[in-house]
């Protein structure tokens with residue numbers, strides 16, 4: 001838990017800033033986007049020039065959250081002209097997650113304030129609001145605003161709720177604790193309608209997403225007596241189904257519906273030919289540890305990394321590692 005006092009001290013540091021940049025991890029998910037929007041709104045109460053950056057255009061699903069106030073897509077050129085007085089990092093504190101920003105980060109003298117709930121941490125912060133027990137970075141932003149008596153407008157409340165709900169799988173995951181529900185409750189009090197938000201976020205899939213799911217399910221394999229599952233997709237499969245990257249968010253969760261599975265992996269061939277692995281675990285297995293060994297990061301129940309070599313090689317390696325991890329947790 002982070003105390004109200006710590007949130008206020010963080011604000012005292014930020015109060016002196018005029019120009020502020022806010023960044024989150026690449027491939028911004030719901031929580032990253034919610035945190036960016038919330039941090040931007042909060043910072044605007046103290047700083048004159050606040051820009052929240054994403055490294056790619058955001059997923060279509062979340063576009064309505066920033067329809068009136070878009071997030072800035074990062075490009076090195078515009079960054080060359082100016083430098084911020086302070087940098088705020090949300091939903092990550094890991095270099096590998098902000099690759100496009102490396103050259104700027106290395107030459108930046110501005111202090112960094114971090115709001116993060118991940119285990120992996122290798123960026124030096126002037127103020128680190130780290131809380132692994134927090135269900136989402138959006139929750140930390142909401143608490144920070146409350147501690148500093150900042151009132152958000154409706155659009156910002158919606159974005160923070162979207163962030164908190166997406167990182168908790170709409171309040172289904174282990175991290176959906178009392179604090180998450182209570183924070184959500186306060187957002188509802190301020191006018192968020194979860195049913196309406198759910199429809200706008202999750203009942204808007206394009207048929208191409210389901211076409212991809214069908215193809216991915218075709219690749220499904222069970223290992224270790226059905227306790228491990230793997231599946232994959234290739235660029236070729238994307239082409240054939242007509243899916244774009246925006247159609248593919250959180251496909252990995254669909255696999256976990258099989259009862260026998262304890263831990264699972266979805267491999268995806270990236271445009272550059274590298275393989276990304278998304279790892280999930282229902283309990284016992286800490287996939288963050290495995291992801292970290294591969295140079296990636298994440299949470300105990302959801303993590304990811306990039307791997308070189310073929311999908312087949314990656315699969316062999318991951319199944320071997322997950323089998324070993326499972327073994328450690330099996331009672332004799």
Ligand SMILES: [Mn+2]
Nearest residue numbers: 031091137167
């Ligand atoms: Mn998060």
